[in-house]
Amino acid sequence: MTVIVTGAAGFIGANLVRALNGVGETDVVAVDNLTRAEKFRNLADCEIADYLDKEAFRSALARCAMGRPEIVFHQGACSDTMAADGRYVLDNNFRYSLELLDWCQAQKVPFVYASSASVYGLGPVYAEARGNERPLNVYAYSKFLFDQVVRRRLPSFTAPVVGLRYFNVYGPREAHKGPMASVAFHHVHQFRAEGKVRLFEGSHGYAAGEQRRDFIHVDDAVAVNLFFAAQPVSGIYNVGTGRAQPFNDVALTVVNRLRAREGRAPLTLAEAVAQGRIEYVPFPEALRGKYQAYTQADLARLRAAGFAQPMAGVEQGVAAYVDWLLGND
Numbered sequence: 001m002t003v004i005v006t007g008a009a010g011f012i013g014a015n016l017v018r019a020l021n022g023v024g025e026t027d028v029v030a031v032d033n034l035t036r037a038e039k040f041r042n043l044a045d046c047e048i049a050d051y052l053d054k055e056a057f058r059s060a061l062a063r064c065a066m067g068r069p070e071i072v073f074h075q076g077a078c079s080d081t082m083a084a085d086g087r088y089v090l091d092n093n094f095r096y097s098l099e100l101l102d103w104c105q106a107q108k109v110p111f112v113y114a115s116s117a118s119v120y121g122l123g124p125v126y127a128e129a130r131g132n133e134r135p136l137n138v139y140a141y142s143k144f145l146f147d148q149v150v151r152r153r154l155p156s157f158t159a160p161v162v163g164l165r166y167f168n169v170y171g172p173r174e175a176h177k178g179p180m181a182s183v184a185f186h187h188v189h190q191f192r193a194e195g196k197v198r199l200f201e202g203s204h205g206y207a208a209g210e211q212r213r214d215f216i217h218v219d220d221a222v223a224v225n226l227f228f229a230a231q232p233v234s235g236i237y238n239v240g241t242g243r244a245q246p247f248n249d250v251a252l253t254v255v256n257r258l259r260a261r262e263g264r265a266p267l268t269l270a271e272a273v274a275q276g277r278i279e280y281v282p283f284p285e286a287l288r289g290k291y292q293a294y295t296q297a298d299l300a301r302l303r304a305a306g307f308a309q310p311m312a313g314v315e316q317g318v319a320a321y322v323d324w325l326l327g328n329d
Contacts, residue, residue: 002029002068002070003028003029003069003070003072004029004073005031005072005073006032006073006074006076007074007076008032008048009030009039009042010042010076011169011173011174012114012169012221012222013042013073013076014046014173015172015219016075016222016226017048018045021046021047028046029048029069030050030051031052031057032053032054032076033054033076036176038176039176041176054076054096058099061099061100064103070109070110071111072100072110072111073113073229074097074111077097077114077143086138089138089139090138090141093139094145098146100113101146101150104159104161105158105159105161107159108159110160111160111161112164112228112229113162114163114164115146115165115236116140117165117167117168117214117240117297118137118139118143118292119133119135119140119147119165120134121135121140121292122136122293123294123295125298126167126214126298127238128235128236128238130148130151133147146163154234160232160233160234162228163236164225164228164239165236165297166221167214167215167238167239167240167297168295169182170182170185170215170318171217171218171219171317171321172218172325172328174218182215183251184215184318185325187251191258191277195276195277196276196278197251197278198278198279198280199248199278199280200247200280200281200282201281201282203293204291204294206246208280209246209247209278209280210246211246211247211291211293212244212294213244213292214240214243214244214245214295215250215314216240216297216311216317217311217317217321220239220241220309220311221239224302227307227309231305233305235305237302237305238297238299240295240296241313242297242311243296244294245314248269249315250314250318251278252267252272253319254318255272257322258322
């Protein structure tokens with residue numbers, strides 16, 4: 001079957017293409033914007049049938065010049081939470097998504113798209129309900145706007161539409177994201193360069209490094225995509241582990257995994273701090289009022305839909321990611 005993956009050279013998109021290959025699917029049309037050419041590396045070990053530039057793809061949709069696929073995975077977006085060009089973000093994340101949704105509905109093609117846990121703002125409740133949604137930046141607002149369109153149209157859909165609200169995803173193929181890459185990615189490179197990793201001092205009522213997020217390995221996020229590809233359902237679902245873990249857990253896992261690769265014994269958190277392997281830096285004033293100090297996905301709807309696979313915790317997922325980074329430098 002033909003599968004379209006937008007954002008195919010990006011983080012989650014490339015891992016999704018790789019997973020599709022893993023189940024025997026190679027008739028993949030990859031759509032992306034390769035203005036940043038280095039992203040091609042994310043697809044270099046994948047099998048695809050065709051590549052289309054994002055703007056050429058949008059033009060083909062407008063002209064009804066695209067062949068009908070079996071499913072569309074829409075992972076393409078500007079994911080920079082610090083983006084200042086709101087016009088670009090809304091065109092790229094909202095308008096583009098709306099064009100693709102309309103086309104899929106006209107063609108009766110299932111549509112699985114990337115939303116974001118950023119729509120919840122500062123929380124503290126992370127369940128898929130309008131009353132919990134308070135976006136803090138234009139990226140989150142663009143995702144929020146499209147989710148509202150999907151909700152309004154749910155009763156009239158001609159084919160399944162599924163929105164996936166990703167929490168803090170980390171894992172292979174994210175290097176191109178630069179400052180927006182995961183904390184695990186940055187911790188590995190900090191430790192290898194400086195022999196230590198840096199976390200924020202206490203804030204939002206949490207002790208140093210104890211701010212908590214729902215960190216999910218990209219393989220688990222991809223598994224949710226593949227699950228919904230086979231389900232005749234529509235709706236918006238959280239994609240996280242359902243467990244908030246401190247940034248200290250991420251940092252300590254990175255430190256100890258790198259130490260283990262050198263034959264060194266693991267450290268406790270207190271030992272890592274005392275030895276200067278974990279360092280706490282002042283919380284940036286620019287982030288006050290804009291920082292999610294706690295996130296934890298409510299997975300009730302996801303589990304009710306039938307997705308029963310357990311998610312890797314930080315200790316397992318980040319350790320595996322460290323190994324991958326060292327093997328793919």
